[in-house]
């Protein structure tokens with residue numbers, strides 16, 4: 001490994017008599033540089049002066065065979081430092097602005113002289129020394145500059161207003177020096193050290209202090225000053241044998257006016273404050289040009305935006321793969337379900353977003369606008385009165401796994417339901433190429449906002465539909481987690497109703513309730529799983545009413561009925577039997593049934609499967625002709641995986657009421673016998689009862705082996721799904 005050398009280079013290190021500066025000077029000298037060891041030799045508050053500090057470091061360097069000279073000038077006389085370098089070594093290549101003092105006082109007590117002195121040493125000193133070296137850097141087309149900032153400057157620190165201001169001032173100084181120096185190969189960077197030094201010895205706890213050796217930071221500064229390092233204009237933080245880059249970021253912001261002819265009012269700002277201060281999509285801008293050009297983009301957006309009337313608003317909704325995954329977790333997707341992995345793993349071949357995520361852009365635009373609160377003249381209400389009442393969603397294109405979407409929303413109806421009110425918001429969501437991605441309709445139910453003399457029924461609301469009057473074709477139960485709302489809210493809907501017990505109480509609930517969209521997301525997963533083989537691309541549209549609240553931790557039971565490509569569904573809470581989603585239905589582009597247990601009925605002896613065994617599809621046959629059951633002696637249940645492998649086989653004898661568990665790979669052993677009653681046996685035949693459940697219900701007995709492997713194989717190839 002080539003050692004990084006500085007032979008022939010000359011470095012000035014200010015404040016090099018102790019601490020960090022000393023460590024920098026020693027390391028530069030060790031790597032071959034000639035060093036000007038500057039130190040005024042004053043106290044840490046900048047009083048007094050002495051040549052001792054600089055002299056002792058110079059002798060340390062010389063005793064190790066290095067080249068160094070002392071300099072005792074104040075950094076505000078920067079030209080004298082540079083002069084020392086030129087006189088002794090004939091050139092200057094590197095300036096490390098490290099000198100600093102403290103005059104800590106609470107802001108109210110900072111005197112003008114404390115302020116000036118701190119600024120003189122840190123900010124003006126860096127300016128003066130670097131400016132004196134600058135013409136030489138330009139002439140030789142080479143220079144490296146370090147300025148020293150501090151976390152006090154980046155984040156503030158009690159009692160250090162003067163120091164913080166100077167330290168952040170150095171970042172600004174470096175930003176521009178980096179731009180101006182670039183064409184002459186002059187790189188300028190900021191170091192943000194946390195080191196044990198006389199500036200920090202009584203500020204930091206002793207144990208921590210002991211690990212903050214300046215020698216652990218010096219290599220970072222030395223590398224930044226090497227000719228092979230092309231870092232420029234960066235802020236590098238380092239401490240305790242660790243380093244990183246820091247930068248400022250900017251959120252995606254919010255537009256404060258609808259039309260170019262509008263002015264901006266304080267209320268406009270208040271109404272979008274959440275969106276304006278949201279940093280979840282923050283990005284780094286690389287230059288002032290980039291900052292200005294995004295502003296031009298904003299102006300274009302305002303100019304080209306449609307003339308929005310008072311009941312219209314819009315919002316931008318950006319998300320990435322992580323947001324998509326967080327939403328999936330919020331609606332219960334879990335890695336134990338193999339097919340859910342496509343919602344949870346960004347490298348999955350079918351990585352996709354759960355379709356109801358497409359409601360969020362409209363919902364967030366609604367929540368961050370004042371549309372709802374201003375919808376009913378003369379009625380004032382707040383978020384604690386607003387419930388998600390109904391929802392419609394239609395996807396026009398599959399939802400991407402990351403996108404920047406623009407949504408336009410408008411109030412399309414306001415209904416007076418007596419005591420309460422319903423506000424209908426229509427939304428259209430577009431992608432960056434302007435294609436319509438989703439149409440949504442949110443109906444918000446506003447408690448105690450009715451009685452204003454408005455109409456009761458809407459002609460624009462997408463209708464709910466009653467479920468068919470028969471037992472459901474499929475039912476899925478899933479317990480929500482007590483943290484369901486706590487996780488779901490991370491997708492953007494931060495309504496305190498779902499997390500804050502006192503807010504929930506004020507809204508009339510004993511405890512926080514689950515987001516309507518979290519309940520919906522779970523039921524949508526159930527429908528997709530049962531009727532679309534969990535393929536989100538098959539989702540077309542849905543409509544639902546949130547008819548009762550769900551408490552996180554309760555169990556949801558989704559009942560589903562298939563009518564062509566439409567799946568009606570209804571969700572109840574198992575613990576209370578409350579219907580929480582009603583009138584609901586989902587339209588699919590096509591039905592795709594997942595691989596599931598095949599029910600084979602046979603009329604011969606169970607142990608010797610007859611050639612006239614009736615295959616899958618028997619459920620429908622039995623339903624249309626119940627007398628068929630009478631002529632059936634046995635039920636044979638097995639499961640074929642997608643790859644065609646036969647697993648978990650079960651044989652049941654309807655006459656004796658016994659069910660045998662078998663292992664087809666080895667032949668059915670029927671080593672386990674289970675007694676079940678007639679009604680369970682029929683449910684099993686109808687596919688209503690899972691064999692596993694049947695097994696759990698009965699008594700276990702041992703029975704002899706039955707070898708049916710060959711017959712099973714034949715069955716497998718004959719069976720038509």
Ligand SMILES: CCCCCCC[C@@H](O)CC(=O)SCCNC(=O)CCNC(=O)[C@H](O)C(C)(C)COP(=O)(O)OP(=O)(O)OC[C@H]1O[C@@H](n2cnc3c(N)ncnc32)[C@H](O)[C@@H]1OP(=O)(O)O
Pocket residue numbers: 363366367372386387388389390417420422443444445456457493495497513514515516517545546547548549550
């Ligand atoms: C700016 C912000 C945007 C906000 C977006 C949402 C942000 C989210 O964070 C908020 C949420 O997720 S809240 C959680 C999900 N929602 C719920 O839990 C609500 C559950 N529903 C209920 O409690 C009752 O239906 C209830 C209380 C809503 C109504 O029950 P009742 O008062 O008993 O109603 P009822 O007497 O049966 O009917 C009165 C009339 O209202 C209609 N109606 C009933 N439920 C409705 C509902 N959910 N949505 C729309 N309309 C509804 C009835 O049809 C009836 O009308 P009419 O007399 O004309 O037939």
